[in-house]
Amino acid sequence: MENILEVNNLQVSFDTYGGEVQAVRGVSFNLKKGETLAIVGESGSGKSVTTRALARLIPSPPGRIKEGEILFDGKDLAKLSDKQMQAIRGKDISTIFQDPMTSLNPTMKIGTQIMEGLIKHQKMSKSQAKERTIELLELVGLPNPSERVDQYPHQFSGGQRQRIVIAIALACNPKILIADEPTTALDVTIQAQILELMKDIQKKTDSSIIFITHDLGVVANVADRVAVMYAGKIVEIGTADEIFYNPKHPYTWGLIGSMPTLDNTEESLVAIPGSPPDMLNPPKGDAFAPRNDFALEIDREMEPPMFKVSDTHYAATWLLHEYAPHVEPPEAVKRRMKGFASTGAASNGEGDQS
């Protein structure tokens, strides 16, 4: 499949009074047409900053893209002027924000908010735009849209507002949809509906989605591929099956181990000790080493490169080096991997499983 977006060595920093906060420290990945890439990680891991940089939504100052390129449609988005970017943002790349309660303008009718992009980018007339708006609201499953276009955000529930935000993002048939924790503020039942809706729309429009979340359950539901971020870097990337059934990075083990499963209550959860590093002074070597039970001597000295596990699966941990001792994931994580496999999943044992 062709790549629609390529990110190479992206670095984003914020200049603060305390010094330079290195939020994103060299992120590279690509996005294929029609796929969903999930980015997971804790708050402060740089997942939101990465995607905001893609849409050039980093306020500058204090933020700046220090290095790297974002290749989209033959252009390097990192080097475009604000004016040039405005033609792309909202049209080819659009964003669904986390909080549906605050991302809509409370003083504008929802119809007008959806029409904005259509009039600006598609050069539609007002009446055309309104027609299309009603279509969009139907697409996202809002009941009797022709009446509701003229209502204000406060007249809708949280789930409905998120549907409206999705309608705004979809208005110009974007090639890339960035969803920044679109369901975190919603209840599980509503969350399930929104996820189904997004998958449905993706099938119809063949757009690519970058999905940010910290909920591994949601990742398993939506993602084709998963990138795990820690301290401003991607530490493991692979297909959803590879990440869940054959994780290689100790941080990924920790994330999987800290989720309770529904059928066990006896053992305690595998918590990751400590808290994420301060990005004002990122630690030397592997940033995860201080919290990692499996850290090697070298982790404190040198940062691990990306090791190849399979053609689609890479992980940045020295444990994959040929001289590294053989380390097994913690029991709880292994049981989970096995438990998953026994539910009928194809176990994928490619790569160096020795």
Add this chain to the structure above:
Amino acid sequence: MNQEKLLEVKNLKQYFKTGRHSVVKAVDGISFDIYKGETFGLVGESGCGKSTTGRSIIRLYDATDGQVKFAGEDVHGKKSKAKLKEFNQKMQMIFQDPYASLNPRMTVMDIIAEGLDIHGLVKNPKERKARVHDLLERVGLNKEHANRYPHEFSGGQRQRIGIARALAVDPEFIIADEPISALDVSIQAQVVNLLKELQKEHGYTYLFIAHDLSMVKYISDRIGVMYFGKMVELADSDELYKNPLHPYTKSLLSAIPLPDPDYERNRIRTEYNPADHDTSETPKFREVRPNHWVLCTTKEFEAYKKQVKN
């Protein structure tokens, strides 16, 4: 399990006036018991009244109707100052938002010791200091943290301070209102493990309120499911997950995403439609099988009973 009742909630109602003629029935006649030493989980979507229930139990709201009995004594109603103080010491709360629930102008030492001072549990500053240091260590922080201010801590650490504050006065019963939903996944596990360990050591009784069902299942012995101010199902947590009876519980369970791509690909979600119930009869809370209660009409009751037998 020890079957001594610590808390009895009977037909608790909490209404809020929202206008001259409109009333919100946040909690509409729920009843349940919590036994000594157990963890009782309360789940439901936002707005179902689960937090209000917790807050009414600890008297942050005055109940509209119904009874809450703690260790045989009525919680609500008129009380002398001394009685109230005694009650406040036995029941404590851990709040949802670790950023908003700690006073930014107080040191950690003063935050934790506030309860000790009010209840006169320490005699001199030396003892006070020792108690706070001990509490900090109990929740996985260290002594040096005592003289700092809340803004110097991360979310997970703040939640630990909130827990230390609740534990300071040696309570018997702790209400944890969404104690982990504001925290990161890796930190959530730390806090849940801590709560479990503390319970094992000191025999606390918890009311654990949350919307994250998998976490509630993990920590609770029994679970109550709430929907629009009513308790729709109550059972042991394993039983509830294996044999959910009420259609709302079923839809809630089927909506939880699990970290397993293969399971997710084949997941079938059931939707709950409140209109499916027979509305000619007011549903009642009935025991379908020992310790498994469901809100149902007589007809549904028979159907559930049959279902359980198979």
